[in-house]
Amino acid sequence: MIYFDNSATTFPKPEKVTANTFSFLKTSCANPGRSAHKMSIESSRQVFECRFEIANMFNINDPTDIAFTKNCSEALNIGIFSNLEENDHVITSVLEHNSIIRALEHIKSEKNIEITYLNPDEDMTITDYHIENNIKPNTKMVVLSHANNLVGTFYDIEKIGQITKKYNILFMVDAAQSAGKKNIDVQKMNIDILCAPGHKSLYGFTGTGFIYANEQAKVKPVLYGGTGSFSDDIHQPEIMPDKLETGTLNVVGIKSLLEGIRWINSVGIDIIGAKENALAKYIIRKLIEIEGVTVYTPLNDELAGIVSFNIDGLDSSFVTGVLDLKYDIAVRGGLHCNPLGHRYLGTLESGFIRASLSYFNNMNEADKFISAVKSIKSNSGLNI
Ligand SMILES: Cc1ncc(COP(=O)(O)O)c(C=O)c1O
Numbered sequence: 001m002i003y004f005d006n007s008a009t010t011f012p013k014p015e016k017v018t019a020n021t022f023s024f025l026k027t028s029c030a031n032p033g034r035s036a037h038k039m040s041i042e043s044s045r046q047v048f049e050c051r052f053e054i055a056n057m058f059n060i061n062d063p064t065d066i067a068f069t070k071n072c073s074e075a076l077n078i079g080i081f082s083n084l085e086e087n088d089h090v091i092t093s094v095l096e097h098n099s100i101i102r103a104l105e106h107i108k109s110e111k112n113i114e115i116t117y118l119n120p121d122e123d124m125t126i127t128d129y130h131i132e133n134n135i136k137p138n139t140k141m142v143v144l145s146h147a148n149n150l151v152g153t154f155y156d157i158e159k160i161g162q163i164t165k166k167y168n169i170l171f172m173v174d175a176a177q178s179a180g181k182k183n184i185d186v187q188k189m190n191i192d193i194l195c196a197p198g199h200k201s202l203y204g205f206t207g208t209g210f211i212y213a214n215e216q217a218k219v220k221p222v223l224y225g226g227t228g229s230f231s232d233d234i235h236q237p238e239i240m241p242d243k244l245e246t247g248t249l250n251v252v253g254i255k256s257l258l259e260g261i262r263w264i265n266s267v268g269i270d271i272i273g274a275k276e277n278a279l280a281k282y283i284i285r286k287l288i289e290i291e292g293v294t295v296y297t298p299l300n301d302e303l304a305g306i307v308s309f310n311i312d313g314l315d316s317s318f319v320t321g322v323l324d325l326k327y328d329i330a331v332r333g334g335l336h337c338n339p340l341g342h343r344y345l346g347t348l349e350s351g352f353i354r355a356s357l358s359y360f361n362n363m364n365e366a367d368k369f370i371s372a373v374k375s376i377k378s379n380s381g382l383n384i
Contacts, residue, residue, distance in 0.1 A: 002329040002365045007149055007177055007306055007356030009199045009206055017203055017259040024255045032251050033228035043251050050258035051241075054210060057261055058194060059185040066212045067219070067244035068254055072176045073099035074222070075195035075211035078244065079172045080104060080143065082213075082220040083193075086111050088140035093118040093126050093155075094340040095148040100174060101340060104143070114138075117340060123298050124151050128159035135163075141170040146178035150341040151297040152280065152306025152356070154182065161190030170217055176200060177304045180264050181273040192217040201272075201358070203264065204257030207250050219244060272359045276305030279357050279366055283307045286370045292377055296345055296352060305357035311377050316351045319376060323353075327372040331355045 003011045024046065030039035032047045048063075055063040069075040080103045084090060092100060094117045104115050118130045131142055142164050147154045157173055164171035172193035175184055180201035186194055191212075198208025213219045221236055223246040230237045237243050264272065280303045287295050287309050296308040311319055320333030334351035335342055342348040355369065 002327075002361075002368060004355040004357060004361065004365075004369065005330045005332050006358040006361075007152075007200065007354065008332060009197075010201060010203055010358045012360060013203050013205070013256070013260065014263040016263050017205075017256050020259045021205070021252060021256040025252055029252060029255075031228075031248055033249070046255045046258060047249060047251060050254045050261070053258055053261040053265075054212075057184075057265075058179075058212065059187050060194075060212050061187070064240055065214060066210050067241035068249055069195075069209040069211055069244070070207055070250065071199070071209040072174065072195055072197035073209075075209050076100055076143075076172075076174055077103050078211050078219055078222060079193040079195055079213065079217070080141075081107065081222070082218040083141055083170055083172075084111070084113055085140070087113070087138055089114045089116065089136050089138045090141045090143060091116045091118065091131060091134050091139060092143045093120060093130075093148075094344045095120055095124065095126070095150055095153075095338065096143070096145055096340070097149055097174065097176065098337040098339065100143055100145075101338075119344065120153075123300050124148070124153040125155055125300070126160070127156040128163045131160050131163045132167075135167050135169065139167070139169050141172060143172045143174070145174040145176065146182065146184065147304035147306075148338070148341065149177050149306070150336055150338045150345070150354075151308050152177065152304040153298065153300055154178065154302055154304060157184075157191070158189045164192075165190040172217075177306070180260075180269065181276060181304060182302070183269055186212065186214070198253065198257035198260065202257060203260030205253045208253040208257045211244070213240070221246060223247065267359065273302075275359055276357045276361075277303050279361055279363070280305050280307050282363065283355065283366050283370065286366075287373065290370075290374055290377055293373065296347070307355045307357075308352050309355075310347070310350060310352045311373065314376070316353045319353055322376055323369075323372060327368070329369055329372060 028042040030043045032043035051063040076099045170192045175196040179196040194212040198204035199206045225246040227242040292312040316333035323329040
């Protein structure tokens with residue numbers, strides 16, 4: 001199968017990720033941070049090393065400011081619910097994922113908070129002046145993705161971080177579509193809270209993610225219970241990461257995330273990002289040439305390996321079905337958990353087809369994909 005659904009989760013995982021994780025699972029996987037025997041200690045070591053590698057990758061000073069979550073949505077929810085209070089104002093954009101929008105709208109239904117949804121520029125990006133023009137005396141937080149999942153454009157988070165720092169506003173970044181393919185430096189970019197999944201472009205298994213929060217930001221537990229620490233206390237520990245890591249950690253997933261990050265470091269983030277960017281642009285250029293195909297991803301200098309489009313007159317879910325069944329190509333159709341973005345693009349009714357790439361895709365696959373789209377467009381490819 002040609003797998004172009006990497007924005008949902010990456011496939012395949014690098015060989016080393018699966019091999020080393022399965023070997024750990026077979027030989028030494030126990031409950032980390034609970035017992036004192038060799039296997040438990042080895043499991044704790046893997047968790048520690050993963051925290052340490054995440055800290056290195058994102059220039060986080062203290063690895064204990066990172067807590068593991070089960071995905072990016074959980075991390076984003078913790079960041080949002082921990083910090084927004086009555087009468088706060090928050091700035092976000094119409095291009096954000098539902099894991100931000102629904103969390104914000106839920107708080108709004110319970111508390112008096114005000115949300116500003118920014119529209120992007122024509123190139124589908126958000127930058128510093130969008131933020132500066134919308135700051136109010138009660139603006140508490142700016143919550144934005146680094147690259148959106150709809151069309152894969154990057155925002156200039158370094159410039160935005162300079163503005164949030166100047167006005168003393170919390171800056172929370174959703175790195176779901178960028179971590180592992182574009183450099184993020186939380187100190188240089190003044191990021192207070194960083195959330196990422198482990199299972200997308202960090203190449204770990206599903207069931208993984210993390211939140212980093214610095215000392216300006218708050219983090220509150222969503223679950224209470226055993227942490228393996230302070231076991232004489234009937235109250236949840238107040239220190240990070242224990243206060244967020246209730247119950248047995250997904251140590252197998254965390255080990256896979258550790259191996260994913262090690263693999264990325266061995267290849268190089270810049271190389272991975274450049275490869276996906278070049279392939280995305282190649283596909284866009286070819287799709288634009290096909291009459292009756294509408295491409296939504298703009299040809300910006302840098303793209304996060306996402307190409308979104310529709311074939312005029314054909315339902316996007318129907319096209320993805322044909323691509324799957326007849327051409328063995330996996331893409332996603334319909335709506336992409338981003339209702340305000342779809343409304344902004346005028347695709348809330350139709351949805352669209354999203355082809356999303358990883359380091360493991362190549363030109364040959366891109367050509368097969370383009371030729372399949374051409375056949376579907378000319379109707380000859382519709383008979384399954
Ligand atoms: C931009 C963005 N944010 C957040 C998420 C949620 O990630 P997860 O599925 O790991 O919760 C996604 C998932 O596709 C995403 O694309």
